[in-house]
Amino acid sequence: MKLNPLTIRKIRRFKSIKRGYFSFLLFVMMLTVSLFAELLVNNRALVVHYEGHYYFPTYGHMLPGTTFGLAYDYETNYRELSARFERENKGNRVWLPPVPYNPYETDLKTDAYPPFAPSIAEKHYLGTDAVGRDILARLVYGFRIAIAFSLLLLVTNYTIGVSIGSAMGFWGGKFDLIFQRIIEIWSNVPFLYVIIIISSIVVPSFLMLVLIMAIFGWISITWTMRTVTYKERSREYVLAARALGASNFRIIFKHIIPNTIAIIVTFAPFSVSGGIVALTSLDYLGFGLPPPTPSWGELLRQGWTNLDAWWISGSVIAAMVITLMIVTFIGEAVREAFDPKLHTTYE
Amino acid sequence: MNKKSPSEPLLSVEHLKMHFPVLGGIFRHQVGKVYAVDDVSLTISRGETVGLVGESGCGKTTVGRSILQLYQPTAGRVTFEGKDLTRLSRKEMRDLRRDMQMIFQDPFESLNSRHTIGNIVEEPFVIHGIGTADERQQKVKELLRRVGLSARARTRFPHEFSGGQRQRVGIARALALNPKLIICDEPVSALDVSIQSQILNLLLDLQQEMGLAYLFIAHDLAVVKHISDRIAVMYLGKIMEYADADTLYAHPAHPYTSALISAIPVPDPTCRRKAEILSGDVPSPIHPPSGCVFHTRCPYAVDQCKETIPELAAVAGGAGDNHQVACIRTGELRL
Ligand SMILES: Nc1ncnc2c1ncn2[C@@H]1O[C@H](COP(=O)(O)OP(=O)(O)OP(=O)(O)O)[C@@H](O)[C@H]1O
Numbered sequence: 001m002k003l004n005p006l007t008i009r010k011i012r013r014f015k016s017i018k019r020g021y022f023s024f025l026l027f028v029m030m031l032t033v034s035l036f037a038e039l040l041v042n043n044r045a046l047v048v049h050y051e052g053h054y055y056f057p058t059y060g061h062m063l064p065g066t067t068f069g070l071a072y073d074y075e076t077n078y079r080e081l082s083a084r085f086e087r088e089n090k091g092n093r094v095w096l097p098p099v100p101y102n103p104y105e106t107d108l109k110t111d112a113y114p115p116f117a118p119s120i121a122e123k124h125y126l127g128t129d130a131v132g133r134d135i136l137a138r139l140v141y142g143f144r145i146a147i148a149f150s151l152l153l154l155v156t157n158y159t160i161g162v163s164i165g166s167a168m169g170f171w172g173g174k175f176d177l178i179f180q181r182i183i184e185i186w187s188n189v190p191f192l193y194v195i196i197i198i199s200s201i202v203v204p205s206f207l208m209l210v211l212i213m214a215i216f217g218w219i220s221i222t223w224t225m226r227t228v229t230y231k232e233r234s235r236e237y238v239l240a241a242r243a244l245g246a247s248n249f250r251i252i253f254k255h256i257i258p259n260t261i262a263i264i265v266t267f268a269p270f271s272v273s274g275g276i277v278a279l280t281s282l283d284y285l286g287f288g289l290p291p292p293t294p295s296w297g298e299l300l301r302q303g304w305t306n307l308d309a310w311w312i313s314g315s316v317i318a319a320m321v322i323t324l325m326i327v328t329f330i331g332e333a334v335r336e337a338f339d340p341k342l343h344t345t346y347e
Numbered sequence: 348m349n350k351k352s353p354s355e356p357l358l359s360v361e362h363l364k365m366h367f368p369v370l371g372g373i374f375r376h377q378v379g380k381v382y383a384v385d386d387v388s389l390t391i392s393r394g395e396t397v398g399l400v401g402e403s404g405c406g407k408t409t410v411g412r413s414i415l416q417l418y419q420p421t422a423g424r425v426t427f428e429g430k431d432l433t434r435l436s437r438k439e440m441r442d443l444r445r446d447m448q449m450i451f452q453d454p455f456e457s458l459n460s461r462h463t464i465g466n467i468v469e470e471p472f473v474i475h476g477i478g479t480a481d482e483r484q485q486k487v488k489e490l491l492r493r494v495g496l497s498a499r500a501r502t503r504f505p506h507e508f509s510g511g512q513r514q515r516v517g518i519a520r521a522l523a524l525n526p527k528l529i530i531c532d533e534p535v536s537a538l539d540v541s542i543q544s545q546i547l548n549l550l551l552d553l554q555q556e557m558g559l560a561y562l563f564i565a566h567d568l569a570v571v572k573h574i575s576d577r578i579a580v581m582y583l584g585k586i587m588e589y590a591d592a593d594t595l596y597a598h599p600a601h602p603y604t605s606a607l608i609s610a611i612p613v614p615d616p617t618c619r620r621k622a623e624i625l626s627g628d629v630p631s632p633i634h635p636p637s638g639c640v641f642h643t644r645c646p647y648a649v650d651q652c653k654e655t656i657p658e659l660a661a662v663a664g665g666a667g668d669n670h671q672v673a674c675i676r677t678g679e680l681r682l
């Protein structure tokens with residue numbers, strides 16, 4: 001596989017758009033961090049050194065308290081274990097992640113009610129929410145879920161959209177006409193209501209929510225693919241392939257789709273930000289993923305009902321704004337670098 | 348299947364019509380037709396070059412593409428080596444495509460910009476499952492060399508080449524499967540004048556070598572003059588005159604042909620010819636004129652021309668079937 005020099009030029013142009021490129025690097029970093037979030041934000045220790053043995057509890061089965069000479073056989077509380085080892089000072093040691101909380105656990109106090117304000121001493125860097133869960137942990141894991149949701153939605157929408165759209169544009173005729181009408185009717189269905197209705201009947205799982213969103217999300221990419229394919233299919237390079245006896249399959253997959261990649265790529269970042277916003281709004285309304293799934297929308301709602309706990313709404317709004325801004329900057333730069341209209345091959 | 352007689356033409360086109368629907372209205376229904384090709388007949392023998400000449404928009408490209416079944420013709424028959432192409436199964440047509448190829452008008456458009464030159468020239472072999480990967484590479488090298496490109500071109504992409512070089516790639520691709528007929532759709536009109544003759548010479552050499560037949564499409568007579576055995580003059584979807592190249596020049600029988608001839612620039616300024624400048628614009632193929640389609644611009648038109656559609660028929664006293672013209676006033680006119 002040799003990369004087309006035109007593609008290389010596009011990538012180079014994308015890199016030259018500093019704002020977009022740095023946003024892209026930042027986004028990749030955020031993705032990586034969220035992918036390995038267990039190592040950074042977790043109530044399980046990274047490493048435990050106990051009586052000459054090393055334990056790595058992060059991944060794998062839970063280690064009961066008895067492993068480390070504690071009196072209980074439910075999962076070890078590593079924060080307490082760490083404090084205990086320090087007190088005993090027998091050479092045992094616990095290395096905790098920078099944020100030693102997981103997004104589900106409630107860190108309660110005997111003398112006060114949550115939400116607790118940010119505190120570096122307690123390692124609740126962004127405070128806790130109204131039930132005492134660490135906000136940073138919820139943000140990080142919520143981000144991971146939102147991104148996974150958006151990417152999965154993107155893949156689903158693209159699979160449906162690219163296949164139906166290119167088929168419509170390529171074959172035209174009755175097939176095209178029928179789908180045009182279906183799309184027209186479909187796009188007039190108020191999809192938020194439908195989702196709300198479905199979600200109020202059944203509590204949607206992650207995959208189900210992706211599917212429900214995809215039922216309405218395939219339309220725009222289908223429409224775009226239809227138009228582009230329709231244009232491409234009567235171009236001379238396609239006629240040349242046909243004159244050689246190329247099958248429709250070959251023409252679509254070897255000729256037309258590679259020529260529409262630019263459009264597909266240009267759409268992707270905006271589709272991702274759309275997915276994040278959609279999931280957040282559904283969660284905010286309470287029709288998204290079931291609690292206690294970490295979710296920005298749910299945090300936003302908490303922030304709204306606990307306005308005096310400014311750190312809740314403050315941190316989730318900041319996280320939203322930063323993420324959407326980054327994705328939008330990437331999208332803008334991609335569009336600028338890949339826009340076929342800007343780019344002519346005529347010399 | 349009838350036996351091939353030696354005189355049987357390689358390709359014969361009979362009463363070919365290609366009407367494109369004009370869609371309009373909210374329901375995208377058909378509101379009219381583009382009479383792009385309206386009753387065209389011609390034959391091409393083995394190894395022969397037939398020129399097809401006409402102004403822009405008269406339907407030349409459409410004739411070429413309908414012959415290759417890239418468009419489904421509205422009516423008429425296209426027979427290649429005795430086989431009616433409009434009736435072949437998909438598989439039969441696919442096999443037959445090895446024998447007839449096309450060189451396109453626009454070398455910037457006809458190569459897929461995402462494929463390397465190597466991929467483009469190799470594609471015919473891949474499609475028809477010919478040879479192993481190594482053998483195909485060997486053939487690609489040979490073909491590139493044959494059209495005057497270096498083997499290094501294989502790993503490069505179309506936009507790295509000039510128009511003339513790209514057209515050579517298009518020629519290599521058309522040659523790959525050893526066709527018997529190549530439809531050359533204005534292969535040089537998009538190129539610099541200095542490059543045009545190089546490409547034309549290449550095409551002539553290849554014809555000599557491989558015994559190719561060409562349908563050579565051009566928009567003026569100057570280009571086809573030297574290379575065609577026979578020339579068909581086309582106007583608004585119809586053939587106006589069809590004759591041996593020499594006959595057509597020496598004794599044009601149609602006013603339109605004679606106008607095209609007088610439009611050829613004459614190198615010798617002392618040799619003055621009466622210039623027959625065509626007046627007016629080409630009418631729209633959506634509403635072609637009644638009777639003879641040329642009557643709106645013909646200096647010799649009479650009332651009768653608006654009513655009678657002239658048939659393409661042998662010129663009386665001409666070279667028999669080899670000189671056909673579609674004009675009701677043939678014989679009366681001194682062109
Ligand atoms: N696919 C199509 N759909 C509708 N109309 C078409 C189509 N292809 C060609 N036409 C119309 O048919 C007529 C003939 O077009 P064609 O391209 O065959 O002309 P041409 O002689 O090759 O012209 P040029 O010298 O500009 O290449 C034109 O009026 C054109 O607009």
Ligand SMILES: [Mg+2]
Nearest residue numbers: 407408409452
């Ligand atoms: Mg043309």
